[in-house]
Amino acid sequence: MESxxxxxxxxxxxAFGEVQALADVRLEARPGRVTALVGPNGSGKTTLLLVxxxxxxxxxxxxSVAGFDPVTEGPQARAxxxxxxxxxxxxxxxxxxxxxxxxxxxxxxxxxxGAARAAELLDxxxxxxxxxxxxxxxxRGQKQRLGLARALVHDPDVLLLDEPASGLDPRSRVDLRxxxxxxxxxxxxxxxxxxxxxxxxxxxxxxxFLSGGRTVATQSVTAAQEQRRRWRLAALDAAALRAWLAAxxxxxxxxxxxxxxVDLAGDAAAAALLRDAVTAGVPVTSLAPAGGLLEQAYLAxxxxxx
Amino acid sequence: xxxxxxLELRQRLRxxxxxxxxxxxFVVVGAITALAVGALGDVGDGLGLGSSIFxxxxxFVLFLGLIVAPTLSSAAVNGDRNAGTLATLQATLLTPAExxxxxxxxxxxxxLAFLVASVPxxxxxxxxxxLNPLLLLATLxxxxxxxGVVCAIGLGxxxxxxxxxxxxxxxxxxxxxxxVGTLLVFGLTVPAITAEEQVRxxxxxxxxxxxxxxPPVCEWQTVETTQVHTERTWWLLAANPFVVVADVxxxxxxxxxxxxxxxxxxxxxxxxxxxxxxxxxxxxxDWCTGMHVSxxxxxxxxxxxxxxxxxxxxxxxxxxxxxxxxxxxxxxxxAVAVRRLRIPAYSLPRGTRVA
Numbered sequence: 094m095e096s097x098x099x100x101x102x103x104x105x106x107x108a109f110g111e112v113q114a115l116a117d118v119r120l121e122a123r124p125g126r127v128t129a130l131v132g133p134n135g136s137g138k139t140t141l142l143l144v145x146x147x148x149x150x151x152x153x154x155x156x157s158v159a160g161f162d163p164v165t166e167g168p169q170a171r172a173x174x175x176x177x178x179x180x181x182x183x184x185x186x187x188x189x190x191x192x193x194x195x196x197x198x199x200x201x202x203x204x205x206x207g208a209a210r211a212a213e214l215l216d217x218x219x220x221x222x223x224x225x226x227x228x229x230x231x232x233r234g235q236k237q238r239l240g241l242a243r244a245l246v247h248d249p250d251v252l253l254l255d256e257p258a259s260g261l262d263p264r265s266r267v268d269l270r271x272x273x274x275x276x277x278x279x280x281x282x283x284x285x286x287x288x289x290x291x292x293x294x295x296x297x298x299x300x301x302f303l304s305g306g307r308t309v310a311t312q313s314v315t316a317a318q319e320q321r322r323r324w325r326l327a328a329l330d331a332a333a334l335r336a337w338l339a340a341x342x343x344x345x346x347x348x349x350x351x352x353x354x355v356d357l358a359g360d361a362a363a364a365a366l367l368r369d370a371v372t373a374g375v376p377v378t379s380l381a382p383a384g385g386l387l388e389q390a391y392l393a394x395x396x397x398x399x
Numbered sequence: 400x401x402x403x404x405x406l407e408l409r410q411r412l413r414x415x416x417x418x419x420x421x422x423x424x425f426v427v428v429g430a431i432t433a434l435a436v437g438a439l440g441d442v443g444d445g446l447g448l449g450s451s452i453f454x455x456x457x458x459f460v461l462f463l464g465l466i467v468a469p470t471l472s473s474a475a476v477n478g479d480r481n482a483g484t485l486a487t488l489q490a491t492l493l494t495p496a497e498x499x500x501x502x503x504x505x506x507x508x509x510x511l512a513f514l515v516a517s518v519p520x521x522x523x524x525x526x527x528x529x530l531n532p533l534l535l536l537a538t539l540x541x542x543x544x545x546x547g548v549v550c551a552i553g554l555g556x557x558x559x560x561x562x563x564x565x566x567x568x569x570x571x572x573x574x575x576x577x578x579v580g581t582l583l584v585f586g587l588t589v590p591a592i593t594a595e596e597q598v599r600x601x602x603x604x605x606x607x608x609x610x611x612x613x614p615p616v617c618e619w620q621t622v623e624t625t626q627v628h629t630e631r632t633w634w635l636l637a638a639n640p641f642v643v644v645a646d647v648x649x650x651x652x653x654x655x656x657x658x659x660x661x662x663x664x665x666x667x668x669x670x671x672x673x674x675x676x677x678x679x680x681x682x683x684x685d686w687c688t689g690m691h692v693s694x695x696x697x698x699x700x701x702x703x704x705x706x707x708x709x710x711x712x713x714x715x716x717x718x719x720x721x722x723x724x725x726x727x728x729x730x731x732x733x734a735v736a737v738r739r740l741r742i743p744a745y746s747l748p749r750g751t752r753v754a
Contacts, residue, residue: 146490150743164743168492176490182483184406186413198402199491227413243487 098160099123099282100145100251105154106306107140114140115151116306122284122299124250127277129293130286131391132303138286139179141303142253145284146176159250159282172200175249177240179256179286185229189220189239192228193246200247207246214242219268233260241269251282258292270296290388300387312390324363325383327352329376337375354383403493403501404508407475411509424463425516431459432520449528454645454664456524457538460517461545461644465578467513468546469570472506472553474563476736481563485740495740499733503547503554510546514539534648541647544722545640548729549574555732558739577640577725585635585676592628597621601685617687630679637673637721645669646718677713 100122107115115137122128130138143149144156147163147170156163159173184192190211197207215221218238223231231239237260244252254273258266273296277283287293293300302310328334331351338345338353343366345353357363367380383389411417435455476499479485488498518539525535552573556566600622603615636642645666 144743148486148490148742148744150745167743171490172492174490176487178483178486180483182479182485182487184410184484186410187406191409195402195406196487196491198405199488199493201492 098250100128100159100284101155101157102141102145103155105141105144105156106152107137107144107149108152114306115144117308118154118303118306119308119311120284120301121311122251122282122301124282125277125280126298127273127283127285127296129297129300129387130284130303131288131290131293131300131387132286133288136303137306138303139255140306142176142178142255142284142286145251145253146174147171148176172247173250174253175244175247175251176253177244177255177257179259183228183231183236183239186227188225188227189215189231190224192239193242196243196246202247210246210248214245217245217272218242219265234262234265237261238265241272249281252276252284254283254285256287257285258287258289266292290391294387297387300390302391310390321356321358322389323354323383324357324366325352325379325381326355326366326370326377327379328370329378334370334375334377337370337373341369341373348383352379400497400501400504403488403498404504405501407502407505408508411505417509420467421512421516424467424513427463428456428460428517428520432456432524449524449526450530450667451528451664453521453524453528453530453534454666456517456520457542457644458641458665460514460521461542461641464510464513464542464546465549465574465640468506468510468549469553469567469574471509472503472550473557473567473570475502475506475554476557476740477561477566478557478563480561489740489742495737495742498740499554499558499736503551503733506550506554507547510550511543514542514546531649537647538644541644541718541722545643545725548725551729551732555735558736573728574640577638581635581639585632588632588635589627589629592631594626594628595623596626598624598626598681599683600624601683601687603687615687624684626680628679629676633673633677633679633717634720636676637717638724639721640725642669642673643718643721643725646673646716646721673717674713677715677717 100120102118102120105115105118105120106113118137118141120128120130120141130141132138140149144151145158145163147158147167150164158170161170161173163170163174184195187195193211193214194204194207197210198204202210212221212224215224218241220231220235220238220242223235228236228239237257241254241257244254252273257273258269261269270292273283273285277298285293285297298313300310300312301308302312325348326334326345327350334353335345335347338355343355345355348354355366357366363380367377370377432452432455435452439451476485479488489495521535521538524530525532549570553566553570556569556573557563560566560569598621600620601617602620602622604618605620607615637646646669648666648670
């Protein structure tokens, strides 16, 4: 039963006239996990999400969302799918509360249940104070939060979030991350697209890399932690640091700010390097991953493609 | 369906533009009524004045309605698409038909608000003219249906065309084609339906000396004359919304003594014209009776009875044809819109994104 839930997509293709938006997409998003959809602009992320949301017919390929085919079993699939589009259009003259009760009615929730759900969600996305203000006075970030609440109205099993964090302030980003993790913990399947990779790092379990309408890699974020990646090492005395590194035979690349970049295979290797450096009397001030996990994986892929 | 209609109406009610439009409408229809009363006040009174004012007011309400109705619906789908709010509705459990019908109902309700704003003037004209109140119901019903059809056509175009301005223009084009285009085509087809034909004429005897005092003897002759067979093209006029509204009125009794009584009523004029067109030319004509009037001993004018029956206007109503056609157009437009809103979508309108 487990395998029929979540999102499965194999060989998905979709062309818009001459433009092949999706050439061959394979994607697996499992319940209870947050899957990141990563790719450059125009790589087909939004098109893929439209196919998964049941708004667009793929030219080829099999898609299953929450156990249903969005093409042949549209209503069943849509009843279990929450979709938050990247361009958030809103009914400007409606209040935030009315937006949610309208969507609740559109999902055939009884009026009372809809009103209760709206209040609950407004609280969840911290919009209760603005609940009865027209949507056009909301800031971009507030609208984004309203959009997220709208996607959650019918308590969907599968959540498709297209660039959910764009326009959010740091506080809201943290809230979003906590909320997404919480939904995953409750067994929901969450697919998040973004090109701000650092924020995906903190919320995603798996990542699917899309480029030119193709799935170019699928990776587990926890696995990425064990992979060889680049770390940034800084010390009070840059010369001493470089001398020690040269003596220890660790290949290092000088960064702009006097720090150096070293390639290390996983956290254990980093701990070992730090211990050795400190033991050798190098005044180390910091050792941290240079850039996010996904960012590095992404840039590595880009390099391979060149 | 109710969800969508409620959503649309809520948005409309909150825009000030719409309230301004309603006030302007009220003022304009009021002004037209006042002008009509002022202009006709001297011409006649009683039945004639009331029905004329009624006719003029209804005529203008339809005219203004055809101008306002397209703006109410011709951005319903593509406007939402551009604002990115259509896909969020489509992604819910609402069916395309519910979205389309809900939008149509909302646009129609808005159009009906304009109609309601003109009801006081129509009622006043009916009361002043002592007309049958049933006339009010029939006229309002037909006006309401016509406005609904225009709304449906606007909705259809808004689902077909990407730009809201484009669908607006197309809707106006259809409204114009029905209101003016049908008249033009009707006029242009006149040569095609005009023929030289033999008709039986009750004519003055041949070789009659027009100088003589003797009354002429009337006799049957077969003469060649030009006949315009409008009975073949009357349906072009039936497709005109003004004709539909005009023809739903009961045929006024033609009062030979007071032809002015109905002459200022545009609806009655239209109705008489269309019914005459549908009747077509008679194949027996009377060119003799009345040519010569003789007076008998008592001073009474006497003329021999004419064997030619006075042509009677067709009593078959024209409006069901026009209204039927319009309703079919409206249904077609709704069907097109539903088709275009079906998801998942196979093709997208040119240059649009789904969301």
